[in-house]
Amino acid sequence: MIHPVIKLIEEGEHQQLDFKFEIADAHKIARTLVAFANTDGGRLLIGVKDDGTISGIHTDEEYYMVETAARLYCKPTVDLSVKEWNLSKKTVLEVIVLKSLNRPHFAKNHDGKWIPYLRVKDQNFVVNRILLNVWKKESLPKGVFLKFTDAERFLLQYLETEPSITVSKFARSTGISRNKAEQILVRFLLIKIIQMHFTENQTFFTLTSKKDETWDRKFVYPS
Numbered sequence: 001m002i003h004p005v006i007k008l009i010e011e012g013e014h015q016q017l018d019f020k021f022e023i024a025d026a027h028k029i030a031r032t033l034v035a036f037a038n039t040d041g042g043r044l045l046i047g048v049k050d051d052g053t054i055s056g057i058h059t060d061e062e063y064y065m066v067e068t069a070a071r072l073y074c075k076p077t078v079d080l081s082v083k084e085w086n087l088s089k090k091t092v093l094e095v096i097v098l099k100s101l102n103r104p105h106f107a108k109n110h111d112g113k114w115i116p117y118l119r120v121k122d123q124n125f126v127v128n129r130i131l132l133n134v135w136k137k138e139s140l141p142k143g144v145f146l147k148f149t150d151a152e153r154f155l156l157q158y159l160e161t162e163p164s165i166t167v168s169k170f171a172r173s174t175g176i177s178r179n180k181a182e183q184i185l186v187r188f189l190l191i192k193i194i195q196m197h198f199t200e201n202q203t204f205f206t207l208t209s210k211k212d213e214t215w216d217r218k219f220v221y222p223s
Helices: 004-011 026-038 059-072 129-138 150-161 167-174 178-190
Strands: 017-020 042-046 080-087 090-097 106-108 114-120 123-126 194-198 203-207
Touching: 004 017, 004 042, 004 080, 004 090, 017 026, 026 042, 026 059, 026 090, 026 106, 026 114, 026 123, 042 059, 059 080, 059 090, 129 178, 150 167, 150 178, 150 203, 167 178, 178 194
Parallel strands: 017 042
Antiparallel strands: 042 090, 080 090, 106 114, 114 123, 194 203
């Protein structure tokens, strides 16, 4: 029977799994904890190298660092559970973080700033203002009708022929402010007409489905 940790390692790092050789910096671990909590939850295997090699750790020290990261460097505190596994006389800590119902969570950096993160594939990204606003408005109980202006119609028409658009491109093409462009994108994200994508170099938006006659009557949350 294959050991549970070996099964996880065989998956490789992905959106819900991260490997750490050791914890030398609680601030950095806080980023991963926050990213998991803000996205889909996940597992952190401590004592495993990036290539999947089991190196093992000193349990007490690493456990203390994880607890410190979750309590002191995550706001709100990230809830987690820890399992200790022994394989061939080496110890691996499995840190389990569930998807949070209290997002956004923020991680404190070395400059004392609180930064929100999310997990995309095997990377942690800083959450932008647009997604923060989406999360904030998701909890509001009441919706309103969305009436399309020229800017909204441009966005939909553009994405029907082009694969994606950025905030800057959208604002520049319609002659509206960046703030107004972000507000429109937030509304469209809330009603799932568009979706947002993160890469190392940029954030962009794509259409989730083809436009139909019901879109003019869909609900969004109040601005």
